Amino acid sequence: MRAYVALASALLLSACDGGGSGGGGVVTPTPTPTPAPANTAPTITSATTANFAENATGVAYQTTATDAQGDAITYTLSGTDAARFTLSAAGALSFVAAPDFEAPGDANADNVYEVTIRAADAGGNSQIALRLTVTNIADQLNVRQIASFAERPVQVVPLPGSTRILVAEFGGKILIGDTQGQAADFVDYTQLDVGPVFYNAQSAPFATGLSGVALAPDYATSRKLYVAATNAAGNWEIRRYSSRATGAPDLASEDVILRFPAGFPRLRGGWIAFGPDGYLYVTTANIDRSFDAASLTSPAGKVLRIDVNSDAYPADPNKDYAIPADNPHAATAGALPEIFASGLSRPSRASFDGANLIIGDAQDGLSQPQRVYLVRPQDAGKQFGTGAGQIAPVIQFSLTNDLGNPTYTTLVGGIVYRGNIPSLTGKYLFAEYYSRKFWAVPAASLVPGTTLSPSSFESINSIVVPTTPAFDARPVSFSAGSNGSLIVVFQTSAYMLEYR
Secondary structure, eight states: OHHHHHHHHHHHHHHHHTTOOSOSOOOOOOOOOOOOOOOOOOEEOSOSEEEEETTOOSEEEEOOEEOTTOOOOEEEEESTTGGGEEEOTTOEEEESSOOOTTSOOSTTSSSEEEEEEEEEETTEEEEEEEEEEEEOOOOOEEEEEOOTTOSSEEEEEEOTTSSEEEEEETTSEEEEEEOSSSSOEEEEEEEOOOOSOOOOTTTGGGOSSEEEEEEOTTHHHHOEEEEEEEOTTSOEEEEEEEBOTTSOBOGGGOEEEEEOOTTOTTOOEEEEEEOTTSOEEEEEOOTTOOSOTTOTTOOTTEEEEEBTTOOSOTTOTTBOOBOOTTOTTTTOTTSOTTEEEEOOSOEEEEEEETTEEEEEEOOSSSSOOEEEEEEOGGGTTOBBSSSTTSBOEEEEEOOBOTTSOBOOOOEEEEEEEOSSOTTTTTEEEEEETTTTEEEEEEGGGOOTTOOBOGGGOEEOHHHHSOOSTTOOOOEEEEEEOGGGOEEEEESSOEEEEEEO
């Protein structure tokens, strides 16, 4: 019995030990390793819309993004308006050129620029569709003096492709200034021989001396300019000059294009300019009505049209031009072939608006009305006046004094302004010399067969007249400046009006 018990105990112990040799402990399983986290794409956290003021520079939108792994992020730009921007390595979006609300540069011209910004790293990429809206800011009119160095200026002409201006004086001096700064800096000048200069307060718009300047249509390459002035003998002529590097005329290059004979000592020219057809247009006055302005044999009181690129009169020192074949009297026996239109009294200033020529005719005397004429290409050969078949005025007015009596009045013909000053653009601007009054009428209202009276005039003195205390100078001319500006010339100086 005892032997049986001992054997059973031994078998039981053997079973509990499991037959192993490891000392009798419990075996623990090997644990499974934890997987490494995945590398995720960055997340863009900045907004999908933004605003940016027009004319501003610098960063327009800053992209912000985060990455869970802290990897370096690379930004790229694409989309409809991507060419308008640059994107820095840090995600800063900037305009290539400062945006202009009035001239949208986005694809659909609504001032909402649409681009896609992508943020990427080794783990992938994410993107947003950004809509950046350019907002309008209130533009302001800046008025600055640009010809303080001039004496009795008659005309200011911007020189193409630069910030320089040509300032022509009654006394024959042509000055060059640079308008890059707030005030124009004097650069150079040329004194032309204009003979005895007659100038006083009562006749400044029709003084002898220099009366007009016109740049050749190809001035940028030819450097040619034309001047209307009296000579030492008191006769009126048109001269051609080459320009020096500064823009001032070279006296050694002087070439007389047209000279009126001594039989017309009272003949004066008020204005010259090249038309869109490339021909030179010239207005002549009939100051004391010594001649018949309607006569086709007299150059007085006319619009002349000549071709300065040819010389059909090589033996005549007073004529260095040709007659355009389509001049209305090119083949009329006994008529001056230069005549384009006739019947003016005192053309003060004129200008082209497209193919149309707009002439201010100051008339003569206390009771004579001041008139503005619109000359279309189909009006060539006609006479100015109020009769049947004539070129009727589109503007006519007279002024009276405080007692209601006629007062001496002299129209200063102007221009149709096509620049960016909202209150003036699309309007014909003109003035009256003695009263110092400035007016505007919509250019679209200058229609043949309709004559506007003062009730249609809009006063613009508060816009174009400098606010300098005691400023009292009289107006002389208007011209269109660069970058949408307007230039107003007064007796004593000239001012540039810029909207920005």
